[in-house]
Amino acid sequence: MNAITLRSLMSPTALRQLAAPMLIIMILAMMVLPLPAFALDVFFTFNISLSVMVMLVAMYANRPLDFSVFPTVLLLTTLLRLSLNVASTRIVLLEGHGGSDAAGKVIEAFGHFLVGGNTAVGLVVFTILTVINFVVITKGAGRIAEVSARFTLDAMPGKQMAIDADLNAGLIDDKEAKRRRREIAQESDFYGAMDGASKFVRGDAVAGILILLINIAGGLVVGVMQHDMALSQAAEIYTLLTIGDGLVAQIPSLIISVAAGLVVARVGDEGQISGQVVRQVFSNPQVLMLTAAILGVLGLIPGMPNLVFILLASLFGWLAWWRQSNPIDGPADEEAMKTPTQADIAAATEQSQEASWADVSPVDVLGLEVGYRLIPMVDKAQDGELLKRIRGLRKKFAQDVGFLAAPVHIRDNLELKPNAYRIALKGVEIGSGEAYPGQFLAINPGRVTGPLSGRETKDPAFGLPAFWVDASQREQAHALGYTVVDGSTVVATHLNHLILEHAAELLGRQETQALLDHIGRDSPKLIEDLVPKQLPVSTVQRVLQNLLEEGVNIRDMRTIIEVLAEHAARIQDPLELTSRVRQALGRSIIQALFPGDTEVQVMALDPGLERVLMQAVGSGGPEGGAIEPGLADSLLRQTVSLAQRQESMGLPPVLLVPGQLRWLLSRFLRRSVPTLKVIANAEVPENRMIRVGATVGSAA
CATH class of the missing domain: 3.40.30.60 (FHIPEP family, domain 1)
Known part of the structure; x- marks a missing residue:
């Protein structure tokens, strides 16, 4: 068991999960535990390399969300710098009297070689770096992050509606819509986090100034009072060490601030920053030529550094000529910048002339x-x-x-x-x-x-x-x-x-299958017993289309499926199955035409006309019947007239007929009277009172 536990703790996933907590614990430990000078050199070097790495990642990211962990990295690097400041302050004050290398070689190098061992120069350089970091870069990046967070939040409803519109229009699927919504939420969270994280860098710059002043004062006190050093000697040693310590922390802080500015100042997702700069700044040969001309004129003025101006003018002139000969079109990546050869053009033309299945676009429903x-x-x-x-x-x-x-x-x-x-x-x-x-x-x-x-x-x-x-x-x-x-x-x-x-035409095979799958989630056994064991999907689709063609909704799919399952063993004809389904849905059909419990006021067929029509139907079924032309014309004229009279009375035009005639008359009459509903006697519920207001065929 112990071996298994140890192996699971040493797995790559477990190590990745432990990396962040261990790093934070190590950073906090540096504030409390004393570190030797060599360990400080290692951590200061790691801090510099980490800041450079962060800046390069920010430059090579194609869009801000590619570096979404940046706010967290900003917090960790700030905490690392502050902990190193605490650790270096401790060793400077404890061991500073021993010489300039008491706090490690890194601090000594920054205190001596970068500023020449001059305390005044060191203070000025440190102050300038702090001002650049605090006033210029950090303040600008913070403002951009603040405005971006506000605008991103304001634009979220519009972006969400655009995604819904694309989804409803069929331009994207559910997965793509979820991905876009998640990306919008991440973008809002990112800029909001950057707005807050920029305060870390500002606070770090202020802390650097305060730490510098405290270290100088503390060094003078320790050197003079504890180590009996002369005031000038203590000032020289501790001030140089403090300046070296401040520069070691301030330069990585400046690099991280530049990385933050690069991330939040991005506009668009067109590629890496270097590619955008080259394409947008150095791609216009006219701009480069005018710049070369201006530098050339300045280089001809007496007293100016002529060699430098003429040299740069020549460089920009050559760059303008090169850009004129090699224009950039499209993206700034290397492949897009290459000029195609004649062979490439011929191959592309030949390929474009080849037909493929991609040229066959489906017709929109x-x-x-x-x-x-x-x-x-x-x-x-x-x-x-x-x-x-x-x-x-x-x-x-x-x-x-x-x-x-x-x-x-x-x-x-x-x-x-x-x-x-x-x-x-x-x-x-x-x-x-x-x-x-x-x-x-x-x-x-x-x-x-x-x-x-x-x-x-x-x-x-x-x-x-x-x-x-x-x-x-x-x-x-x-x-x-x-x-x-x-x-x-x-x-x-x-x-x-x-x-x-046209609801019936919109119900295709795919929609029918999706509808059956939807019903099958709640009643899987009901669907399994019917499709495809007893009826194929095409027959179910035809029954549903028959209902929709006559304005009957198919919301009560449970009843429809149960009726089909009951009769499918002996009936396969879609028209006969539709009649059985309509009888089962009779209550809802009549309710839609005559709401409440009012009487059902309908038109009916004259008994003589009904007998004639029954003979016309004969034994050929509803689809095999034919009506004599004169009779059909008289039937049509009377039905139209009576239907209009029903509508003028505020009643729905409904014709009540025997079940054998319903499909024939519905198909024949609804082309001339689209609002007419033909219902069978068996479709009227027993609890509804029927009143015949007009008779069709009484004068035929």
Whole structure:
């Protein structure tokens, strides 16, 4: 057991998990435990190398989130520098009287060789580095992080809506949407953390100044009072050691501050910083040539350092000539900067002429094409109102009808009129219209009290008379009894009407299988017993399409599946199965037509006409029946007239017929009377009272 435990503790995963806690414990221990001079040299060198490494990682990152751990690294490096300051202060004050190398070779090198052993020069250099770090770099980086965090947080709702719009339009899948949402949240957290982490660097700079002053004062006290040194000697030794200590800590701090500035100052995700600088600063030959000319003129002025100016002017002139001969187009990576050869161009042309399956693009199930003036309504960057309405439309369709329709693919079409739109189903236009952003459509529902001045038109969804009016006439239209809607609502309503009208065509094999899978999660046994053991998916799809074609929703899938499972053993005909399902759904069908417990007021067939139609159906089944042309014309005219009378009375036009005739008459009549509902006697629940208000065929 002990061997297994030891092996698990020594695994790479366990060591990685222990690395961070051990590093923090080690840093904190340096503040308390005394360190020898050699250990200080090692840790100071490690601190310098770590800061350089952090700066290089920041430069080579393609985007800020590639270095998302930077705020944590900033805290750890700051804590490391402060702990080294404490450890070096201890050894300087304890061993400083022994000589300039008492605190290690690194501090001695920074105190002697970098500032020439001159305390005044050392103080000035330290002060300048601190000012550069504290006032310039850290303050600027902190301000950028603060503003970026604020703007990123303000932009989050818009970015989330853009992701939802892409998801609803079918441009991305669920996994890509989750990845983008996670990236937006990480971006907000990153800039918020950077805003707070920049305070570490500022505090580190202030602490460096205070530590310098405290160390100088403490060194003078220790040297004069404890080691009986002369004041000048103590000042020289301890001041140089303190300055060396301060410079050793301040230079890595400055490097880390530069790395922080590089990370938060990034704009765009176009590659590494070095590539962006080369492409954007040194790629324009005109700029380089003008710079060379200015330096050349300055180099000709007497008293100026002519050689230096002429040398740099020549360098920029050569660079301008080289850029003119080798222009940069596209990304700044090395492969993109290479000039293609004739062979490469020929190969690319030959490859582009080869046809492939990638050239075969599938037809969108649902498509919406808009003219260029309607683009703001569907532009995710401008938070188009129509995108939100389409998202709500699909959700309401799924709740009301019972399945999730295909996403609406939206694209602009310059061949359309500027304010026109076109709705297509499987590549075929099923509706079109015009909308005017900034204006409102005032629809006449039939009871307005006065006319309006505006662009006369018709409601594209229902064909009602309407006017396009300005926003200033909106209140007047309301007062006159018009129904007033904006342009995005007009398009969304038209789209919703057409989707409901073509719901059966939207239920494909893939949607049917997805619906069965959804039901199978809650009732797996029910689906397993039916599909594919008793019925294929195609038959189930045909039954559901038959229901949808006549305006019956399929939300009650449990009842539908149970009825199919009950009769599938002896009935395979989709029409006969549809009749059995309609009988089981009779309560909901009648409830949708006659809400509450009111009586069912319907039209019925004359007994004589009913006998004739029953003979026409004969033994060939509902699909094999044929009606004599004269009788069909008379039947159609009477049904249209009676249906219009029913609608004028505020009643739904419903024709009650025997079950054998229902499919034949429904298919025959609904093309001329789309609002007519043909129901079978068996579909009316026993607890509903039936009243026949009109008889079809009494005068036929």
